[in-house]
Amino acid sequence: MSLKNTLNSLDFFKTLKEKEIILLCSISSIQSLNENYILHYEKEQSSSLVFLVNGLAKAYKIDKHSNEIFLYYIYKNSLLSDITDINNNTITSYSNISLAEDSIILSINYAQFRNLFLHKNLLCLELLQEIALKSQKLDSLVNREFIFDAVQKVAQMLESDLEMFNKLKRHDISLILHIQPATLSRVLNRLKRNNIIDIIQGKVIILNKDELKEIGND
Known part of the structure; x- marks a missing residue:
């Protein structure tokens, strides 16, 4: 699948016009990665906004005894990056993210994405929706671990x-x-x-x- 078709296949970008998709292509890339590949580590800084196009990813943390603490799965057509501060040009990872199966990843230069899209009020609502979905996952995690x-x-x-x-x-x-x-x-x-x-x-x-x-x- 071409980069343009990949962008068009993701719900996050459905509202963009063709010229905006072409512009987005200029700051994006796609990769096919194997199962168990670690996309990023907890507290790691990244300059890319990352989406899972196809496949399956797993979010987890490591405790002081080096045990893996499972958080949640992330499915295709989803944002992988953790957006905690929209004022920075880098993204800090909340958790470790690894691939649970062979997957296709979309990476977008986040600084350029902010300047070319967010600062022009494009995709702002979509980003807020993704942040809300992440919040719901964390709320479910708290219930699972401490209440249920x-x-x-x-x-x-x-x-x-x-x-x-x-x-x-x-x-x-x-x-x-x-x-x-x-x-x-x-x-x-x-x-x-x-x-x-x-x-x-x-x-x-x-x-x-x-x-x-x-x-x-x-």
């Missing part, structure tokens, strides 16, 4: 990310949710007994989405 019990954690992941839940091994899900594998099994069996989910050949099927959402939001 095991049942709520599992219900929320099933309701919001069923595809990933069925893709991962149960052990990996337990690590993500910070619960024991036995606890995960008990919760799934409880949800199945209550006819909220079914499990067929190891894959979860949601039978009552409203009730599952209610459990995850309690």
Whole structure:
């Protein structure tokens, strides 16, 4: 896919006119990167605004014992960069970001992007929307880590990310949710007994989405 077609494929740039897309091409580049490639580290400074065109990325932190603390997944057609201050020409990473599968990455010179687009009131609303989505992810993270019990954690992941839940091994899900594998099994069996989910050949099927959402939001 050409750079121009790549930009046109991303929702973030849908409002741009063709001449603006051509201008954006002049300050952008695309890369195909392999699984496990680390895009940036926590607190690292970057001069690029980075989007995930295709593939899957993972945000995580490392604790003082060198253990990986999973935060959330980032899916295709999404902004990867953490925008915390729109007045700077560099971007500081909130977390480590690595690729969970082979992916295509779009990089845009952030200083030039600010001058050519944001300062001309282009894509400002889109950037604010992306910042709001990041805030929602962090809010969900706080709930998951400090407020929700095991049942709520599992219900929320099933309701919001069923595809990933069925893709991962149960052990990996337990690590993500910070619960024991036995606890995960008990919760799934409880949800199945209550006819909220079914499990067929190891894959979860949601039978009552409203009730599952209610459990995850309690």
